[in-house]
Amino acid sequence: HTSVIQREAYEYYRTPRCSYPTSVNRYLVSSNDKLAAFDAFAYLDTVAPRPLLFIVGSRADTLYFTEDAYRRAKEPKKIHVVEGASHVDLYDKPEYVTQVVEALKEFFGKAL
Structure with missing residues (x-):
């Protein structure tokens, strides 16, 4: 089974919602060690x-990272939590993006 964020990322990046014709749709497995080591x-501070x-x-699957x-x-x-939204929802869904823009x-x- 894939995670929620993997499914949502596919829906976002690999469908007309946000796909781009020159995207190669590749992931370098050899990057896993670098991703795992990144802090x-x-x-x-x-x-x-x-x-x-x-x-x-x-x-959001990433909620615990943000809270940490x-x-x-x-x-x-300040932390602003958009109720009902997932990680990827915040990219382009108007009902959530509007809330994000207002918070910003x-x-x-x-x-400033």
């Missing part, structure tokens, strides 16, 4: 004290 949190906004869908990053981040920070405008309108 997205290694330099999170260097972002502070810049304003940091985390946006995530409540149904939020806990580790220094202030000023509000946060950076105050923070």
Whole structure:
């Protein structure tokens, strides 16, 4: 069985929703070790004290990464959870993108 995010990524990238005619649709298995060794949190503390906004869908497979990053981040920070949205939903579904844009405008309108 494939994961939710794999199925959603296929639906997004490999259908008319977002496909591109020159895409080769290849994944290098030899990249797995590099992906596994990558630590997205290694330099999170260097972002502070810049304003940091985390946006995530409540149904996102990646929700736990976002919550962990939020806990580790220094202030000023905010997390915005889009109820009912998955990770890929936030890419282009108007009912979710509208909420994301509003969150961005509000946060950076105050923070910048």
